[in-house]
Amino acid sequence: MEIGGGAVLAQLIAQGAAQGADLATLRGIAEEAGELGATRALTRLGLADAGAGRDLAELRALLAAWRDAKRAAWQRFAGWVAAVVLGLIAARLGMGVMR
Structure with missing residues (x-):
């Protein structure tokens, strides 16, 4: 134990x-x-060393910025995919109406 x-x-x-x-x-x-x-x-x-605290603060800020950029990139990608899907649906519906 x-x-x-x-x-x-x-x-x-x-x-x-x-x-x-x-x-x-x-x-x-x-x-x-x-x-x-x-x-x-x-x-x-x-x-x-004396600058370690500052270095860690800068690394945390850099990591936070990276996370924000990654989140924004995924949101833009999801928006783009949604726009393409909606465009395809609209095109399909438009072609069905024209027949």
Whole structure:
């Protein structure tokens, strides 16, 4: 049975406290370990520099623009298909009336 990350941390802190470690010290260690892990992960992703926040904001804006353009393209395509279908129906009806 696997325990979630928060539950494991709480269990380890409780175990350390039961074995004589100071609770504040254990929490401090856990906090520092979390900071170190987050910093390492950001560094590996290339997001540890000062401009990373701006870069991510620009990427989000670019992604939003791409999604908007894609949605608009699909809407135009659907409109074009509907116009062609309606044109074909009108042409069929027009030919039937002329016979």
